[in-house]
Amino acid sequence: MKSKKPKTKSKLNKDKWNELSKQMREMHPSCELCGATKNLQVHHVFCTKYYAKSILRYHPSNLLVCCPTCHFKSHKSFIQIMVDEIKGV
Ligand SMILES: [Zn+2]
Ligand SMILES: [Zn+2]
Numbered sequence: 269m270k271s272k273k274p275k276t277k278s279k280l281n282k283d284k285w286n287e288l289s290k291q292m293r294e295m296h297p298s299c300e301l302c303g304a305t306k307n308l309q310v311h312h313v314f315c316t317k318y319y320a321k322s323i324l325r326y327h328p329s330n331l332l333v334c335c336p337t338c339h340f341k342s343h344k345s346f347i348q349i350m351v352d353e354i355k356g357v
Pocket of ligand 1: 304335339
């Protein structure tokens with residue numbers, strides 16, 4: 269289905285991302301860093317800000333399933349705070 273709705277630029281494709289993050293959480297039902305199983309989120313290992321047009325954006329090897337705590341720590345460790353399209357289900 270094609271839609272002519274204007275796309276928000278430099279944003280992840282919501283549908284694609286939602287589907288991918290769902291798949292990622294199915295593949296990794298627990299935090300890859302500490303093993304927590306609640307409120308899992310999907311983090312981009314490499315900041316999407318710098319890879320806006322890159323395949324890395326949706327590449328599983330650039331994605332990490334983690335809990336909010338580890339997610340926060342991951343971002344802290346990159347210094348650069350980035351905003352992912354996160355859906356903690
Ligand atoms: Zn964790
Ligand atoms: Zn993140």
